[in-house]
Amino acid sequence: MTALFKQIKTTYIYHWTIWIILIFFKLIMDYSVFGNSFFMMNVKLFIIAIILFYINYYLVLPFIIRQTPKKIIIITVLVIVVYVALMIFFLPPLPKHMLKDFPKNGKMIPFQHGISLYDVFFRIGIFSTIFSTLLFFVDKWIENAKKIKALEFERQSSELKILREQINPHFFFNALNSIYSLSIIKSEETPRVILILSDIMRYVLNNKNGNKNNLNDEISNIKKYIEIQSIRFNTFNNIHYEFYGNFTSYEIEPLLLLTFVENAFKYADLKKGPLDIKIHLEGGLLDFSVRNFYGKKIFEDGKDNKLGIENTKMKLNLLYPGKYKLDIEDNDSEYKVNLKLNLN
Structure with a gap:
C-alpha cells in the first residue's frame, strides 16, 4: 500500500492535468456540435472513465506485467476475445427515432437516455483501457529512465572513488621512492x-x-x-x-x-x-x-x-x-x- 500511495503521489499532478483538458475538450465539443454541453452526463461519464482508468492502471496492468511473457500473451488474447464477443452480444439496436432523425439540421443527435451498462463496459471502458495502458507504459518508461540515470550516476561515483583510491597510493609510492633515494646518499x-x-x-x-x-x-x-x-x-x-x-x-x-x-x-x-x-x-x-x-x-x-x-x-x-x-x-x-x- 505504501508503494501504491507513493506512485499515486508522484503521478497525480500531470494525470489530473490531462483529465481536466479532456473534460473541457469534451464539454466544448458537445456544445459546438450539439448546442448543449450535457454537463451532468459528462460528469457521470468521466467519473466512470476515471474509475475504470485507475483500476486498469494500478491493479490490472501491474498484475499482467509481473507474469511471464507467455502468460502475458495468453491473458491479452483472452481478454480481447472475450471483450469483443461480449461487446457484439450486448450491442443494443439503434433506436428508430435516431435512424429517422439523423442527421438533423446538419448536427449529430446525442444519446439522450443516460448512460447504459453497455456504455460503461464498452464505450467508456475501451477509452479508459487504451488511455490508461498508453499512459501506464509512458510512466514506466519515464520511471525506468530515471532508474537508469540514477544507476549510471551511482556507477560513475563508485568508479570515480575507485580511481581516486588507485591514484593516491601510486603517488605516495613514487614520493617515498624519492625519499629513499635521498636517504641512500645520506x-x-x-x-x-x-x-x-x-x-x-x-x-x-x-x-x-x-x-x-x-x-x-x-x-x-x-x-x-x-x-x-x-x-x-x-x-x-x-x-x-x-x-x-x-x-x-x-x-x-x-x-x-x-x-x-x-x-x-x-x-x-x-x-x-x-x-x-x-x-x-x-x-x-x-x-x-x-x-x-x-x-x-x-x-x-x-x-x-x-x-x-x-x-x-x-x-x-x-x-x-x-x-x-x-x-x-x-x-x-x-x-x-x-x-x-x-x-x-
Missing part, C-alpha cells in the same frame, strides 16, 4: 623532503570527500612535489616550470594534473634533455603541458605509467565530458602531454 635535505611530503599527504587526505578543490591549492601542491624532485635531482638544472593565471577563481579535481607531473619525473632522463612543465589559465581555459625525455626504463616499467594515464583519462571523461582535449605524443625518446581543460 642527503641533508631528507628531513625537509619528509616535511614537504607530509604536507602533500595532509592535502590528499583532506580532499578524499569527492569534492573539487581550489585550483590555487592544487598548483601549490604541484609546486611542493616539484620541490621534492628538484632536491632529488639537485645535480641537474634543467627542470623548468611556468605557472600563470588567476588560479584562486576556479576549482579542479584533486591530483588530476599531478599524475602527469609525477610520471614525467618518474621516467625522466635529465641527462638527455630538460623537463618542462607549463600551466597557463586564461578565461577559465586551463592549458597544461608537460615534456620530458626518457630512456629504456619507461619500457621496462610502462605498465604503471599506462595505469596512471588511463585512470586520469577516465576521470576526465567522468568529470569533464566534452570540456577537455588531451594530446599525448611519444616519439620513443621524448614524451609530451598537453591538456586543454574548460573549468567554467
Whole structure:
C-alpha cells in the first residue's frame, strides 16, 4: 500500500492535468456540435472513465506485467476475445427515432437516455483501457529512465572513488621512492623532503570527500612535489616550470594534473634533455603541458605509467565530458602531454 500511495503521489499532478483538458475538450465539443454541453452526463461519464482508468492502471496492468511473457500473451488474447464477443452480444439496436432523425439540421443527435451498462463496459471502458495502458507504459518508461540515470550516476561515483583510491597510493609510492633515494646518499635535505611530503599527504587526505578543490591549492601542491624532485635531482638544472593565471577563481579535481607531473619525473632522463612543465589559465581555459625525455626504463616499467594515464583519462571523461582535449605524443625518446581543460 505504501508503494501504491507513493506512485499515486508522484503521478497525480500531470494525470489530473490531462483529465481536466479532456473534460473541457469534451464539454466544448458537445456544445459546438450539439448546442448543449450535457454537463451532468459528462460528469457521470468521466467519473466512470476515471474509475475504470485507475483500476486498469494500478491493479490490472501491474498484475499482467509481473507474469511471464507467455502468460502475458495468453491473458491479452483472452481478454480481447472475450471483450469483443461480449461487446457484439450486448450491442443494443439503434433506436428508430435516431435512424429517422439523423442527421438533423446538419448536427449529430446525442444519446439522450443516460448512460447504459453497455456504455460503461464498452464505450467508456475501451477509452479508459487504451488511455490508461498508453499512459501506464509512458510512466514506466519515464520511471525506468530515471532508474537508469540514477544507476549510471551511482556507477560513475563508485568508479570515480575507485580511481581516486588507485591514484593516491601510486603517488605516495613514487614520493617515498624519492625519499629513499635521498636517504641512500645520506642527503641533508631528507628531513625537509619528509616535511614537504607530509604536507602533500595532509592535502590528499583532506580532499578524499569527492569534492573539487581550489585550483590555487592544487598548483601549490604541484609546486611542493616539484620541490621534492628538484632536491632529488639537485645535480641537474634543467627542470623548468611556468605557472600563470588567476588560479584562486576556479576549482579542479584533486591530483588530476599531478599524475602527469609525477610520471614525467618518474621516467625522466635529465641527462638527455630538460623537463618542462607549463600551466597557463586564461578565461577559465586551463592549458597544461608537460615534456620530458626518457630512456629504456619507461619500457621496462610502462605498465604503471599506462595505469596512471588511463585512470586520469577516465576521470576526465567522468568529470569533464566534452570540456577537455588531451594530446599525448611519444616519439620513443621524448614524451609530451598537453591538456586543454574548460573549468567554467
